[in-house]
Amino acid sequence: MTQPRNADTGTPTVRAAAAPAAPAAPVAPADPLSGFHPTHVVPQDGLPAWEGPDLSRPTSPLDPFLPVELLARRGEWGEIRCANGWTAWVDGRLLVAVPQPPPTAGRPLTRAEDPRPLLDRTAEALDRYRQASRDRTAGRCDTETFRQATHGLRAGVVLDGERVWLYDDTAGRWMYGDGARLATYAVAAGPGSHPDEPAAPHPATSETPEPSPPTHPPTRIVGPGAP
Structure with missing residues (x-):
């Protein structure tokens, strides 16, 4: 193959080798928390769940008071x-809607509380459960001992960057925080009630109660000459 030459000097023309292409930048994996905006909370008894809007495809149930985002509705399904x-x-009718979206950046929290006490209680509950779980998996305790060690423990936390959702088990509510303050995000019980208290009975109605049955023996029909 004839090497190309310079037309004026007749010397061979030297071509620079093409630079290798730069490797493509690695694509960061998608963050599952990006774009997550809770709109509802799972009720206190939890919820069964399905892989699709089909009762024949059950999957893992949802824990009580879990914040979730409702993506779509299809009839009674959500x-x-x-x-x-x-x-x-899930059954979308049973989801508890949050009263309002969490405060956005730059908007002050109303009725704010110091987050440190609730953070400390949450961390303590998680530490106690973690230690009990370690003992259980290591064979240092049986199922009954594990149940007793974890009895009454309740904690809930969703951490997304500077935002945090904490469950306050003493008041039955979810709190939203920005690192410096907490504000009520969603409640799981009626005003003035504790989450462990049974529901109040329905008030008595003003309807007239049905008369009670007579206490005397029922009347019998007898024929002539009977005693």
Whole structure:
């Protein structure tokens, strides 16, 4: 193959080698928490869940008071997404809607509280459960001992960057915080009630009660000459 030459000097023309292409930048994995905006809370008894709007495809149930995002509705079905990106279908009628979206950046929290006491209680509950779980998996305790060690423990936390949702088990409510203050986000019980208290009975109605049955023996019909 003839090497190209310079037309003026007749010397061979030297071509520079093409620079290798730069490697493509690695694509960061998608953050499951990005874009997660809780719209509802799972009721206090938890919720069964399905892989699709089909009763023949059950999946793991949802824990009580879990914040979820309602993505779609199909009749009585509701498609939800959890903070870790996991999606499922539930009975959308049973989801508890939050009263309002969490405060946005730059908007002050109303009725704010110091987050440190609730953070400390949450961390203590998680530490106690973690220690009991370690003892259980290591064979240092049986099922009954594990049940007793974890009895009454309640904690809930969703952490998303500077935002945090904490469950306050003493008041039956979810709190939203920005690192410096907490504000009520969603409640799980009526005003003035504790989450462990039974529901109050329905008030008595003003309807007239039905008369009680007579206490005397029933009347009998007898024929002539009977005693």
